[in-house]
Amino acid sequence: MKKIATALAALLLGASVFATDFELDGSHSSVGFSVKHLMVSNVKGKFKKFDGNFSYDEKSKKISALEGIVETASVDTDIQKRDDHLRSADFFDSAKFPKMNFVMTKYTPLKAGKAKVAGNLTIKGITKPVIFDAEVSSPVKDPWGGTRIGMTLTSQINRKDFGLNWNKALEAGGFVVGDEIKISVELEGIAK
Secondary structure, three states: OOOHHHHHHHHHHHHHHHHEEEEEHHHHHHHHHEEEEEEEEEEEEEEOOOEEEEEEEEEOOOEEEEEEEHHHHHHHHHOOHHHHHHHOOOOOOOOOOOOEEEEEEEHHHOOOEEEEEEEEEEEOEEEEEEEEEEOOOEEOOOOOOEEEEEEEEEEEHHHHHHHOOOOOOOOOEOOEEEEEEEEEEEEEEEEE
């Protein structure tokens, strides 16, 4: 029994040896979204200020941890008046809730570098589970001797689940802002 316990401890300790921590390369990463406007077109936006980190286990070829933080006041849709409205209490309420964040709870690998990334997304103090479709590159050496990994994450949420409720009805039916938000995240990490 003692041998089994010792072997199990060695296995668990050995697994953590293979995990490498990565910090976000902000100049090669992005956090974006799109939403229907007037039921006819998609408005796209992004957040200019964000940070995050993740760990990659070389032995299992899996992301073992992932966390990201976005500054809500950094929202940018290329229209100042719209961005100011998004920062207001009608939407993000950036003065009261300056950050939103995501923490991974489960990583499920699929085939050919694809995976499902489940976690908790918090916006306006409301936390809900979200699942992202992910595509993860293999680690590569950059020209400066560092190691990098890229990751693409996509998902869709209902904004009202997070208290982003503002809207106006249209005379012909429908609303100014759609409820479904498409999220698109591009991450490039550099090994610490």
